[in-house]
Amino acid sequence: MFFGVVFFGIFGIILFAIVYSTLKSAFSGNSNDNNSTAYSRERDNDIVTISRLQIALLALATDVQSGLTELSLRVDTSTEEGLQELLQESVLILLRSSEYWTHHVNSSQKINIDQAEAKFNSLSLEERSKLSSETLSNIEGNIKEKSVISPDDESAMYIVVTLLVGTAHDKPLFEDIRTPDDLKEALNSLGSMPSDYLLKFELMWSPQTENDSLTYDEFISEYSNMIDLI
Incomplete structure (x- = not known):
């Protein structure tokens, strides 16, 4: 069973979809395919991987903001299929705007399942602390909105997208990312x-x-660990 919560903020949107039962039970099940033994072993053991992939784009990539907003309001994250669709469509939106990518940061760490929740929540809180007040929230269909006036600032330059993912993998999903x-x-x-x-x-x-974006000063203040793509 999955439980979904959506928060929209003036400096960000958070879509939080969490396995309601334990992570281990989410992967329970049997396979009838003799060729899937290794797959099942990785999927069902006590090792998981927690990954963060963060991308900065030039503010010209306005389709990213509108696309992610529309996607997050449309997808049903109460199902496994909906959660997968959210991830896949988010990836597609980013790939279609690859010409605007400027910076990135990533981490991917295998961890015992008993520590996975704490690790994921720590990364989540770290990123959420960079966001300002919420302007739109959608919690189980209960939508609340606040009007916001976008700043008219010629120094506004960046949009930052963050993907936090917990998976059943036994090894990191990625390591050395340097180029587009x-x-x-x-x-x-x-x-x-x-x-x-x-x-x-x-x-x-x-x-x-x-049509809103982070100023250069905001970007280097909140996302100082991001590095240039070469």
Whole structure:
């Protein structure tokens, strides 16, 4: 069973979809395919992988903001299929705007399942602390909105999208990302993930409002660990 919560903020949107039962039970099940022994072993053991992939884009990529907003309001994250669709479509939106990519940061760590929830939540809180007040929230269909005036700032330059993913993999999903091609490969790996490997997914972008963007000072203040794509 999955439980979905959506928060929209002036500096970001968070879509939080969590396995309601334990992570281990989410992968329970038997396989009749003799060739799937290794697959089942990886899927059903006590090792999971927690990954963060964060991409900065030039503010010209306004379709990213509108696309992610529309997607997050449309997809039903109460099902495994809906959660997988959210991840796949988020990846496609980013890939279609690859010409605007400027910076990135990534991490992917295998971890015992008993520590996975704490690790994921720590990363989530770290990223959510960079966001400002919520302008739109959608919690189990209960939608609340606040009007926001986008700042008229010529120094506004960036949009930042963050993907936090918990999966059943026994090893990191990606390691050394330096170039746009490396980043495309990492995104394609996420987008092609089997639905029964996807345990937990959180999507954020900053700022949420279309035609709004982070100033250079905001970007280097909140996302100082991001590095240039070469």
